[in-house]
Ligand SMILES: Cc1ncc(C[n+]2csc(CCOP(=O)(O)OP(=O)(O)O)c2C)c(N)n1
């Protein structure tokens with residue numbers, strides 16, 4: 001393919017991409033999330049999901065879980081770029097450890113009557129979703145699980161009368177006795 | 181309650197700032213006042229340990245601090261006001277980040293209760309400078325200030341050096357709190373740059389080097405940043421192994437240009453022999469360089485047959501653009517020391533005579549040759565004569581950005597590290613003049629020359645006034661081709677010779693301009709005038725602006741057309757109009 005003359009090498013790369021879940025332990029201080037997000041936007045990395053919350057308040061530690069996609073070389077870069085930030089303690093690639101549990105919580109609002117109500121409850125039961133709010137014409141379900149399961153539940157609710165969804169994004173933790 | 185009125189560590193935020201500078205051994209500070217830093221200026225006025233250099237534009241303060249830092253190995257320190265003062269620092273901060281220069285920049289901020297109100301001269305300094313600093317802080321409590329300032333110096337100068345910003349609201353400068361001298365606990369426990377290289381990786385590297393048939397050492401600015409010892413060790417490694425060595429633009433001087441193993445600079449405008457050696461080598465040792473796109477050319481054709489060893493203090497530099505076989509994370513000097521020890525104990529100088537013979541053939545192509553001209557001064561000739569004229573002097577060179585910068589890199593020989601200050605990563609026109617000021621502040625009696633272009637020099641020209649005020653006898657040597665030569669070269673090569681806005685119409689009369697600033701103006705028009713005028717320039721103990729009129733249409737060769745491999749260089753002898761057109765021909769995968 002012809003490309004215009006340029007001072008740069010306008011190379012197109014089509015290496016296959018992978019999805020990785022990263023756990024990032026950071027000092028909980030002003031601007032730390034902005035730094036992490038700015039790194040992703042500034043360097044053109046993808047964020048599929050991002051969750052953050054303080055996990056140890058005495059030590060001012062927060063844990064950020066990021067699901068990102070990229071070529072293996074880009075994933076390596078992302079980890080190093082995160083790791084060299086001053087307030088970042090550790091970066092663990094949960095996907096590479098192969099021993100992590102990933103969970104997401106969603107609240108799913110469904111509206112409808114008659115058979116649809118019965119069907120919604122039946123599906124919720126099958127997915128172990130709980131009813132956390134109900135009116136005569138609606139339910140709010142709470143569902144926890146891996147992202148695929150949550151998405152599947154939401155897809156099934158769509159024809160029944162899905163109104164809206166609020167998802168937390170992915171949180172991840174390693175199996176076994178060790179911490180990160 | 182204890183009476184704190186006699187506690188010498190009780191002081192205002194403004195006083196803490198000056199105290200912290202003194203505690204960190206800062207002797208010079210580059211800055212520009214404004215409403216949000218007046219308490220600090222008031223403290224500066226009342227002491228004599230830190231000398232403040234008043235610039236004419238905050239960008240000048242930033243580049244001056246960069247020149248200061250790069251020529252001394254110490255951090256450069258800058259003080260600017262809020263709002264426009266801070267935004268004017270964005271270019272030098274970015275420049276310092278790209279070239280790994282330690283800067284500590286203190287910015288004033290509007291009082292804390294006004295932050296977020298669009299107050300007069302308010303801007304989100306930490307937000308704006310977050311992507312162009314290694315780290316930054318907004319200090320909301322005067323009792324945090326000492327800790328933050330000490331951490332700022334530590335972060336700027338350790339690991340991969342870089343710029344940091346400490347944003348101090350005006351009420352925090354006025355408030356009284358407790359100061360403490362620097363201590364270890366001031367630094368984030370999460371910040372732990374790695375200095376020592378992994379021993380087993382070093383062993384693997386030595387095994388590769390010892391078995392090499394066609395090795396090359398490729399060094400960069402990291403060796404300079406690591407300190408003089410690293411350059412010494414690099415020289416020793418070259419001696420012990422007998423390997424050829426090339427360097428990036430930023431690394432010039434780590435190995436001497438007169439050294440017998442020196443191949444010249446590599447990259448887009450590097451020598452033929454260095455680029456061919458990079459392309460054909462079987463083992464590449466990269467020390468403190470980062471495989472950037474001006475070096476590698478086309479990445480998929482970069483040194484295809486080699487095993488690559490990469491020493492760098494920043495893990496994110498490794499495997500970023502080019503896959504390497506043996507990464508070693510650590511400080512260049514430290515790792516080179518260990519590597520040398522292992523090499524001397526376990527390996528012998530490999531026999532690479534055949535490789536040197538190949539290199540000799542490439543060298544014989546004489547890729548920096550240019551036609552002599554007795555009518556007009558050729559820019560290459562001007563640099564050669566400047567180099568000759570400065571022999572025996574204690575010389576420091578800075579540059580602006582453009583063709584003149586590349587010619588300076590090609591034709592000025594650097595024997596020592598810390599003598600060459602140029603904007604490599606960001607390519608900032610306007611860097612060289614203020615950088616020269618910073619260098620001269622640190623080396624009052626040395627010969628400091630900014631090799632400039634007619635366009636670049638106009639970007640930070642006003643700093644000549646600073647040079648006069650502080651009696652800094654810098655020499656601004658303009659290769660005046662009346663063009664933005666580098667832009668014109670690209671337009672000729674890539675855009676059908678349509679010279680869109682690259683001609684400098686209405687250039688100032690530089691000699692008169694020098695006079696207006698209170699500097700000395702000199703000019704050379706004919707090759708025969710040059711040596712005399714250079715001698716005069718060097719003998720004048722005041723700032724000089726030298727208008728060296730050079731051939732207008734000269735282009736900078738050799739050159740790797742972008743998107744080409746190292747072995748597809750265009751040499752000056754072959755750069756006829758037709759060959760150049762063919763090398764860059766439209767439509768042929770030429771990007
Ligand atoms: C601040 C900035 N703006 C634009 C550029 C793009 N640029 C690179 S070289 C150049 C021309 C430089 O002209 P001059 O200083 O006369 O140097 P010459 O190439 O003629 O030696 C320009 C505009 C730049 N590098 N920096």
Ligand SMILES: [Mg+2]
Nearest residue numbers: 633634663665
């Ligand atoms: Mg020019």
